[in-house]
Amino acid sequence: xxxxxxxxVVKTYDNGVTVIPDLNLEIEDKEFVVLVGPSxxxxxxxxRMIAGLESITSGELWIGDKLVNDVAPKDRDIAMVxxxxxxxxxxxxxxxxxxxxxxxxxxxxIIDQKVREAAKILELEPYLDRKPKALSGGQRQRVALxxxxxxxxxxxxxxxxxxxxxxxxxxxxxxxxAALHKRLATTFxxxxxDQTEAMTMGDRICVMKDGVIQQFDTPQTLYNYPCNMFVAxxxxxxxxxxxxxxxxxxxxxxxxxFNESRIPVKDEAILPYVGKEVIMGIRPEDIHLxxxxxxxxxxxxxxxxxxxxVLGSEMNLYVTCEGQKLTAKxxxxxxxxxxxxxxxxxxxxxxxxxxxxxEAAICH
Ligand code: ADP
Numbered sequence: 035x036x037x038x039x040x041x042x043v044v045k046t047y048d049n050g051v052t053v054i055p056d057l058n059l060e061i062e063d064k065e066f067v068v069l070v071g072p073s074x075x076x077x078x079x080x081x082r083m084i085a086g087l088e089s090i091t092s093g094e095l096w097i098g099d100k101l102v103n104d105v106a107p108k109d110r111d112i113a114m115v116x117x118x119x120x121x122x123x124x125x126x127x128x129x130x131x132x133x134x135x136x137x138x139x140x141x142x143x144i145i146d147q148k149v150r151e152a153a154k155i156l157e158l159e160p161y162l163d164r165k166p167k168a169l170s171g172g173q174r175q176r177v178a179l180x181x182x183x184x185x186x187x188x189x190x191x192x193x194x195x196x197x198x199x200x201x202x203x204x205x206x207x208x209x210x211x212a213a214l215h216k217r218l219a220t221t222f223x224x225x226x227x228d229q230t231e232a233m234t235m236g237d238r239i240c241v242m243k244d245g246v247i248q249q250f251d252t253p254q255t256l257y258n259y260p261c262n263m264f265v266a267x268x269x270x271x272x273x274x275x276x277x278x279x280x281x282x283x284x285x286x287x288x289x290x291x292f293n294e295s296r297i298p299v300k301d302e303a304i305l306p307y308v309g310k311e312v313i314m315g316i317r318p319e320d321i322h323l324x325x326x327x328x329x330x331x332x333x334x335x336x337x338x339x340x341x342x343x344v345l346g347s348e349m350n351l352y353v354t355c356e357g358q359k360l361t362a363k364x365x366x367x368x369x370x371x372x373x374x375x376x377x378x379x380x381x382x383x384x385x386x387x388x389x390x391x392x393e394a395a396i397c398h
Pocket of ligand 1: 073080
């Protein structure tokens with residue numbers, strides 16, 4: 035079993051700055067968890083605490099049924115893959131993968147078997163005799179993964195492993211790492227600042243800000259039910275639109291008032307906000323050109339189109355409506371022109387409402 039459990043973990047660096055104030059996180063055995071958040075939010079610190087590369091100021095860290103606060107990195111049964119690959123330049127691919135096992139005095143035939151098995155899975159067999167400098171970035175990263183694999187660790191820790199690769203290779207490696215996770219059936223903890231990487235790879239995603247977990251859930255739940263404006267804005271691309279709107283009552287029904295629309299909100303959680311301003315959230319892909327055929331309930335607005343960005347079958351529209359800037363991702367339509375008014379519709383069922391002061395979600 036290699037579940038990982040943080041219990042009230044605090045990390046204060048030697049300079050006196052507390053970057054993790056109180057972390058409680060339960061990662062299940064064999065799960066692929068992605069830690070995501072903006073630069074400096076404490077993702078690497080969290081990962082490095084699991085690895086034992088950073089000490090824990092207080093609290094408890096468990097791997098399986100073992101309290102590991104004071105266990106040396108080499109005794110934790112984990113393997114870490116870094117952004118920089120950290121391969122030995124003077125060693126061949128084979129030797130790079132074999133080296134850690136040789137240090138542990140593993141018999142030569144077993145080392146050979148493990149290296150060849152990893153090379154096969156990672157499609158590195160043709161390169162075993164090469165030195166790292168004669169490999170592409172993607173191949174080097176696969177060697178780094180192979181070096182971790184041969185040790186049969188209980189936990190894989192990956193710190194931005196794809197950031198040095200170009201966009202196409204990154205997409206390919208994402209799929210390969212996800213497939214590797216399935217095949218190895220071990221716990222993976224993966225750090226990235228890239229929400230697309232997080233969304234496509236993680237069983238669950240832990241969104242962090244200033245050392246504090248904002249939400250820890252499946253990609254689909256984070257996308258559909260973000261708990262606050264930070265998560266709502268961080269997950270999804272282009273980013274969710276945030277619009278100031280007022281809550282009013284039409285008879286028994288609460289409505290969000292914005293531009294030409296009075297959008298009914300059925301959730302009772304909205305009731306205390308009648309007469310107040312709230313933030314309405316809607317994703318660009320949930321705004322359509324008027325005339326868009328769906329059965330969804332719609333609310334219309336008129337906006338001025340500033341920029342049209344054609345992506346092929348779709349286009350991003352950057353518009354202004356009552357002084358507020360919005361982005362819509364709509365199906366391509368050549369009749370829509372810049373510097374003209376455009377009629378858009380919101381898919382009413384996809385609207386999120388947030389408290390203006392606390393930024394917490396009121397309802398979805
Ligand atoms: P992330 O991985 O999310 O970018 P980090 O965990 O690397 O964030 O860093 C979190 C915060 O801790 C940052 O403000 C960073 O400057 C600080 N930090 C990281 N390492 C050290 C260190 N060795 N000493 C002091 N502060 C550090």
